[in-house]
Amino acid sequence: MPNQSPSHHHNPSQSQYATVSLAPMMDWSDRHCRFFWRLLTKQSLLYTEMVTTGALLHGDRSRFLDFNPEEQPLAVQLGGSNPQALAECAKMAEDWGYTEVNLNCGCPSDRVQEGKIGAILMAEPELVAECVNAMSNACSIPITVKHRIGIDEQDDYPAMESFVRTVSSANCDTFIVHARKAWLKGLSPKQNREVPPLKYEHVFALKKALPHLTIVINGGITSIEQSQNLLQHVDGVMIGREAYNNPYFLAQIDQQLYQSSIAAPSRDDVLHAFTDYCKTEIDKGNRLHHMSRHILGLYLGEYGARVFRRFVTERACKPDAQAEILLAAREAMNRSKPV
Numbered sequence: 001m002p003n004q005s006p007s008h009h010h011n012p013s014q015s016q017y018a019t020v021s022l023a024p025m026m027d028w029s030d031r032h033c034r035f036f037w038r039l040l041t042k043q044s045l046l047y048t049e050m051v052t053t054g055a056l057l058h059g060d061r062s063r064f065l066d067f068n069p070e071e072q073p074l075a076v077q078l079g080g081s082n083p084q085a086l087a088e089c090a091k092m093a094e095d096w097g098y099t100e101v102n103l104n105c106g107c108p109s110d111r112v113q114e115g116k117i118g119a120i121l122m123a124e125p126e127l128v129a130e131c132v133n134a135m136s137n138a139c140s141i142p143i144t145v146k147h148r149i150g151i152d153e154q155d156d157y158p159a160m161e162s163f164v165r166t167v168s169s170a171n172c173d174t175f176i177v178h179a180r181k182a183w184l185k186g187l188s189p190k191q192n193r194e195v196p197p198l199k200y201e202h203v204f205a206l207k208k209a210l211p212h213l214t215i216v217i218n219g220g221i222t223s224i225e226q227s228q229n230l231l232q233h234v235d236g237v238m239i240g241r242e243a244y245n246n247p248y249f250l251a252q253i254d255q256q257l258y259q260s261s262i263a264a265p266s267r268d269d270v271l272h273a274f275t276d277y278c279k280t281e282i283d284k285g286n287r288l289h290h291m292s293r294h295i296l297g298l299y300l301g302e303y304g305a306r307v308f309r310r311f312v313t314e315r316a317c318k319p320d321a322q323a324e325i326l327l328a329a330r331e332a333m334n335r336s337k338p339v
Ligand SMILES: Cc1cc2nc3c(=O)[nH]c(=O)nc-3n(C[C@H](O)[C@H](O)[C@H](O)COP(=O)(O)O)c2cc1C
Pocket: 023, 024, 025, 026, 027, 028, 049, 050, 077, 104, 106, 107, 146, 178, 193, 218, 219, 220, 221, 238, 239, 240, 241, 242
């Protein structure tokens, strides 16, 4: 039986962006971080940190939803399980200009489980289908789901396939699969990203079983070559921690994974552009530290990378710190070179 159906991308607005995405990460993928990532890759789809329906419906929407137009294409990730609330938030996201709305069914943290948010929802496929249905009726941008290969004692593969089948019947055709189980009790969120083993083959099997769906694989991806290999089996790769810790490898994505003919920027190009961004943001009242903390890994692997990191960390947190500190840190790197 052929694995690929000829026209499985029935919703081009989704699959167009699926090839590479950078993961939603609380406290990390905020708008400053995303602006920085966008300097490295123009093509990849970016995700916000998770925002709960409660925060959007009762809190300061602008704080959670505002973004710089340069960040597009940009998806917002929602946390919640009330169909009506999620529908309202999906509409809000569309009005704010987002490209996609993603529902978090993968986050294992205890705090999150209390509000029935995240991975615990994998135990309730019908409820997730209801949520997705309400969301997609409320707006016209694509609704996608990010989930795990399973939770707790669930059967290894069948429960996930059945979850995806049920949810896809509700107008969702893109699934981002973090290729490890979530243990809902006894592991911290951090352990839940390291301890359960990665099982890529379960994600490949999902794509084979449901070839008409757009399947994006996530977890442990650290290079372009590994991404190319994974893209032989699935439609997209989502990269999390490596994008944050070693951001410069993202500069290869557009050429190598999207066949762009535009030359990759150098690290210094990126630093200069980000410095300009920081100037603008500081003029608007933002603190340098809130932006510069995301770029500490820019020179990873280069001579003086630690000098850069330390220089920025030590000086950027002063309340009146100016953007030029970033350029001074670059010069300090050069001075640290033996002659
Ligand atoms: C600091 C941090 C925060 C995260 N926050 C979220 C989140 O808000 N929503 C989500 O779906 N996943 C979250 N994750 C999980 C990542 O999106 C991703 O699934 C996971 O890190 C595995 O990918 P990686 O090995 O490429 O990092 C977070 C991960 C980290 C490290």
